[in-house]
Amino acid sequence: MSESESHEQIAVVLPDGSELSVTAGASVEDIAYEIGSGLGNDTIGGRINGELVGKEVPVYEDKAEIEIITTDADEAVQVHRHTAAHCLAQAVQRLYDDVQLAIGPPTDDGFYYDFDNLDISEDDLDEIMDEMHKIIEADYTIEYEQVSIEEARARLADQPYKLELLEELAQEGETVSFYKQGDWEDLCKGPHLDSTGDIEAFDLLEIAGAYWKGDEKNPMQTRIYGTAFTSEKDLKEFKERRREAEKRDHRRIGSEMNLFSIQDVTGPGLPLYHPPGKTVLKELQDFVEQINRDAGYEYVETPHVFKTELWKQSGHYENYADDMFLFEVGSDEFGLKPMNCPGHAAIFQDHSWSYRDLPIRYAEDGKVYRKEQRGELSGLSRVWAFTIDDGHLFVKPGDIESEVEQIIEMIDTVLNTFSLDYEIALATRPEKSVGSDEIWERAETQLQSVLERRELDFEVEEGDGAFYGPKIDFAFEDAIGRKWDGPTVQLDFNMPDRFNLSYVGEDNEEHQPVMIHRALYGSYERFFMMLIEHFEGKFPTWLAPEQVRVLPISDSNNDYAQRIASELENQDVRVEVNDRDDTIERKIRGAHEDRVPYQVIVGDNEKEAGELSIRDRQERQQYNVDPDNFYQHLQKEIQQRRTKPDFLE
Numbered sequence: 151m152s153e154s155e156s157h158e159q160i161a162v163v164l165p166d167g168s169e170l171s172v173t174a175g176a177s178v179e180d181i182a183y184e185i186g187s188g189l190g191n192d193t194i195g196g197r198i199n200g201e202l203v204g205k206e207v208p209v210y211e212d213k214a215e216i217e218i219i220t221t222d223a224d225e226a227v228q229v230h231r232h233t234a235a236h237c238l239a240q241a242v243q244r245l246y247d248d249v250q251l252a253i254g255p256p257t258d259d260g261f262y263y264d265f266d267n268l269d270i271s272e273d274d275l276d277e278i279m280d281e282m283h284k285i286i287e288a289d290y291t292i293e294y295e296q297v298s299i300e301e302a303r304a305r306l307a308d309q310p311y312k313l314e315l316l317e318e319l320a321q322e323g324e325t326v327s328f329y330k331q332g333d334w335e336d337l338c339k340g341p342h343l344d345s346t347g348d349i350e351a352f353d354l355l356e357i358a359g360a361y362w363k364g365d366e367k368n369p370m371q372t373r374i375y376g377t378a379f380t381s382e383k384d385l386k387e388f389k390e391r392r393r394e395a396e397k398r399d400h401r402r403i404g405s406e407m408n409l410f411s412i413q414d415v416t417g418p419g420l421p422l423y424h425p426p427g428k429t430v431l432k433e434l435q436d437f438v439e440q441i442n443r444d445a446g447y448e449y450v451e452t453p454h455v456f457k458t459e460l461w462k463q464s465g466h467y468e469n470y471a472d473d474m475f476l477f478e479v480g481s482d483e484f485g486l487k488p489m490n491c492p493g494h495a496a497i498f499q500d501h502s503w504s505y506r507d508l509p510i511r512y513a514e515d516g517k518v519y520r521k522e523q524r525g526e527l528s529g530l531s532r533v534w535a536f537t538i539d540d541g542h543l544f545v546k547p548g549d550i551e552s553e554v555e556q557i558i559e560m561i562d563t564v565l566n567t568f569s570l571d572y573e574i575a576l577a578t579r580p581e582k583s584v585g586s587d588e589i590w591e592r593a594e595t596q597l598q599s600v601l602e603r604r605e606l607d608f609e610v611e612e613g614d615g616a617f618y619g620p621k622i623d624f625a626f627e628d629a630i631g632r633k634w635d636g637p638t639v640q641l642d643f644n645m646p647d648r649f650n651l652s653y654v655g656e657d658n659e660e661h662q663p664v665m666i667h668r669a670l671y672g673s674y675e676r677f678f679m680m681l682i683e684h685f686e687g688k689f690p691t692w693l694a695p696e697q698v699r700v701l702p703i704s705d706s707n708n709d710y711a712q713r714i715a716s717e718l719e720n721q722d723v724r725v726e727v728n729d730r731d732d733t734i735e736r737k738i739r740g741a742h743e744d745r746v747p748y749q750v751i752v753g754d755n756e757k758e759a760g761e762l763s764i765r766d767r768q769e770r771q772q773y774n775v776d777p778d779n780f781y782q783h784l785q786k787e788i789q790q791r792r793t794k795p796d797f798l799e
Contacts, residue, residue, distance in 0.1 A: 160212040170216075172209070179205040182218045194229050195219040195341030202228070204327070204340030206294035219341070227380055231256035233292065233343045234282075234352045234378035239263045240334040241281035242374070246270070251336065252311045252362060252371055259388075260377030264360055266311065268372040275354045278374070282352070289347030290331040294340065302326050302337065311362065312337050351385035352378040355392075366523050394630050400682035401529040407687055407695070407745065410530065419527040419534030421675065426695030429724070430681075431674055433693050435515055437567070437791070438539050438670055441560050447513040447541060452493030454517060458483045463648055464492035473521050475534075490516035491642075491667060494542040495649045498663075503653040508663060509545040509553055515674070516540050530679035537674045543666040544651065550596045550664060554622070554639055557668045558604065561637040564670045565626055568681070568690075569793045572626040572636070574606055577614035584618055585643040593641045593664075594620045618644030619664075628684040636677070640667040688767055691747040691795065692788045698725040699746045701737040703753035705729070710757040714750060714777065721781060723788075738765065748784070770797045 161169040162181060172181055178198070182205070183190030193205045197217040202225060209216065219225045235254035238261075243249050246268055254263030270278075297305070299320045305328070306312040316337060319326050329338045331346050343349065354376040362368035379385040404410050409427030416422060423431060442449070458476065461467035466474075466488060475486040487493065494512045503510070517537050526532055545553050565572050576597055579590045597620055601608050608622075615621055619641035625633050642665040645651075652660040671677040681689065691697050698718055702711040708729045718725040728737050734751065741749045751763040762780055765771040775798065787795045 160210070160214075162209060162214050162216045165215075165217050169213075174210050175208045177206050177208050178203065178216065178218065181209065181216055185218070189218060189220065192220040192222070193218055194221055194223075194226060194343065202341060204294055204329075204342060207327070207340070208296075221380075227378070227384075228256045229341050229343060230349060230352075230380055231261040231378045232338075232341065233346065234349055234376060235261040235263050236292075236329065236331065236334075236336055236338070236342065237282045237285045237346055237349065237352075238278070238354070238374060238376060239265075239336060240285055240331065241278050242268065243334065244281055245278065250311055251309055253315070254336075260355065260375060262373050262375045264362070264371045264373045266362075266369060266371050270357065270372065272357050275357070275374070279354050282354075285332070286346050286349050288332065289345050291345050292342045293330045294342075295328045295330060295335075296325050297328060298325055302328070305335070306337060349378060350380050351382045352376060353385060353389070361523060364523055364526075391630055395632070395683070398630070398683040398686045399529075400531075400679045403682050403687040404529070409682070409695075412529070412533075417534070418524050419522060419532070421530060421533060421535070427678075429695045430689065430693050431678060434671070434674060434678070435539075438515075438564070439513075441563060441670065442511075442513045442541065445511070445556055445560060447511040450494065450497055450512045450514050452487070452490060452497075452514060452516060454519075455484050455486055456493070458485050460492050460496065461485055461488075464489075464495070464645060465648060466492065470520075475519050475521055486519035487516075488518055488520055490514055490518060490538060490540040491542055491645060491665070492649075494540075495645050495651060495665065498544050498651055499649050503544075503663075505546060505653055505655045505661075508653055509543050509549055511541065511543045513539075513541045530675040533675055536676070539669055539671045539674065541666075541668045541670075543668070544646070544653075544663040545666060546653075546655075546661070547592070547664055550593065550641065550666070551600050553666060554597060554600045555604070557639050557666070558600065558606075558622070561624055561639075561668075561670055564637065565624070567791050567793075568684075570626040570628075570684075572624050573633075574601065574608040575611045575614070575623045575625070576601060576608050577611045577616075577621045577623060579615050579620060580613045580617060582617055583615070584647070589643055590620065593643075597622055597639075597641070616640055616642070618642045628680055629686075634676070634680050636672045637670050638668065638672070641665075642667060687745045688747075689745070690791065690793045691784070692791045694745070694747050695724065696726055696744070696746050697723050697788070698748045698750055698784070699741045699744075700725060700727045700750045700752065701734060701741065702727070702729055703734045703751065705731070707752050707754065707757055711750075711752050714752065714762065717777065717781070718784075721785060723784060742767065742769070750780075764798060766797055768797070772798050 158174045159171050160174045161171055163169055170184060172184060178196035179190060179193050182193040195205050196203055196219050198209060199215050239251055239254055242265060249268050250266040252264035302316050306316060326337060327339060328335050329340060329342050356375050358373045359370050360373040361370055377388060407426055408424045410421045410423050412421050458467055470488050474488050477484055498510060515537055517535060519535050522532055522534060543553055578594050621638055621640035624637040626636050627633055645665045646662050651663055653663055655661045700711045700715050702708050711727050715725045715727045738749060747767055749765040751765060756762055762775045762777055763773045764775050764780055783798055
């Protein structure tokens with residue numbers, strides 16, 4: 151509807167489903183005042199058909215769904231951050247000549263702004279912050295303006311990146327919006343605060359490089375990260391969490407504990423696991439393998455490389471080709487596998503199956519490869535090569551519920567073993583999907599039925615399912631409150647159809663199975679990274695690369711120390727003896743710094759009595775311990791995979 155028709159009445163739909171008659175062209179704020187003056191006063195933005203917009207944005211569409219965003223809404227902090235990003239850009243342009251603006255969105259943790267032709271270091275952040283404080287103290291009114299594409303081109307004539315964005319916006323409509331504060335303005339959809347002076351608390355965090363639009367073929371820009379909150383208290387708590395996260399950084403701890411390295415000679419995103427790191431991974435793999443075997447999974451193995459015909463058949467080539475490592479051998483094109491599922495489908499396809507054979511459950515610790523942008527690679531959290539504890543099931547439609555229930559039990563066992571609290575989300579059919587309405591409705595109902603039968607709390611995430619089927623996602627929380635995506639259960643109607651998978655039913659007719667994708671960790675790399683930071687390198691004893699260190703007080707006790715170590719090794723305990731010429735105090739401090747769960751201290755008294763002195767990571771110590779009692783305690787702790795053991799109970 152055009153602005154010339156704005157005198158006409160339209161109906162907008164409120165969150166409770168009721169309708170409100172307003173004048174076409176009324177802003178989100180106008181609508182809020184129609185509902186109530188208090189709501190109007192508190193409005194800082196809104197959502198039109200789910201899209202977050204500024205409160206000044208007019209509504210012309212009849213039956214548009216409207217949600218009012220107020221100062222106490224969850225989105226309020228996003229509005230603060232977006233406005234802080236504009237203050238950052240204004241400050242940078244005041245301080246540095248010929249800077250070109252790119253984008254500056256809010257994020258879950260803060261905001262950033264990307265700049266071209268800006269050569270600065272983190273030493274310059276204080277000066278930029280000082281300039282931002284001046285802008286905030288000036289209390290500039292933030293003004294919203296809708297302008298034509300032609301006028302926008304003129305305003306942005308010296309900003310090539312903004313012009314590129316403008317041409318994309320020109321495909322969506324005849325006008326675009328600007329937000330102005332003082333003598334500075336930016337092409338932006340909003341929303342923003344009323345004034346720069348309304349920003350309550352902010353900080354600048356770091357500088358990084360970022361490719362324009364995330365494409366390494368484009369210019370590298372300077373990205374300044376910051377954060378903002380609606381109170382100084384929230385900002386202080388954020389900084390404390392950030393300091394704690396830095397203390398737990400898996401890259402630093404991984405180096406200190408000799409767990410892994412990522413070297414230039416191997417290439418970015420390709421981790422090398424050192425013996426201690428591989429020890430932890432092997433324990434994680436053995437744990438999942440035991441769970442899989444008990445649940446009736448059979449292990450398979452697929453190669454790292456396939457002809458791209460397989461990826462074309464599965465549909466990954468058309469969706470993932472840009473993120474795949476592709477190469478040619480003769481006249482054939484090959485690709486490193488980005489996923490394991492097509493290989494498992496090919497194995498299933500190689501046999502004839504009866505309904506009596508199903509369900510078929512395949513498992514593989516499969517290495518996969520994704521060509522992530524170099525600027526996005528970070529330690530083990532985002533890599534080129536990672537291993538998924540993959541499982542794929544081929545089931546009759548009627549068996550979906552029982553199989554999903556078993557998978558949920560497996561996931562619950564894994565997360566409870568690490569004492570991780572988790573949240574569950576049921577993701578339903580997205581707009582672009584395959585399969586009939588009947589199949590989707592039945593599948594979603596089955597997944598929901600399993601969750602309800604187990605009395606599990608869950609959120610429904612409408613439209614967040616995979617294009618090939620609905621899914622259940624598990625997100626767990628680490629020791630400092632960060633959320634991590636982890637295990638998942640996904641139904642798939644697409645792969646069986648693309649590979650023409652079938653089984654013979656009781657009616658002697660061919661039927662198509664449903665494929666279930668599941669992972670109990672997600673990926674080993676991401677889960678390992680999380681465990682390093684969650685435990686701050688102080689792994690539970692069953693996972694620790696070195697479980698016990700024996701510390702002889704003097705050289706005359708070395709033989710007794712070696713005997714104790716041999717007895718522990720015979721019980722498959724990972725043990726080392728520190729028999730270096732050093733004081734016992736330094737040996738104890740070294741074991742503590744190396745995060746070894748237990749120290750066994752032996753001197754003349756222990757040797758003569760045939761006993762041990764035991765010290766743990768919490769610096770608790772017991773004397774005159776019978777070796778057999780310690781061995782039994784250790785075995786119980788390891789076998790039960792305890793995360794917080796009692797000390798020599």
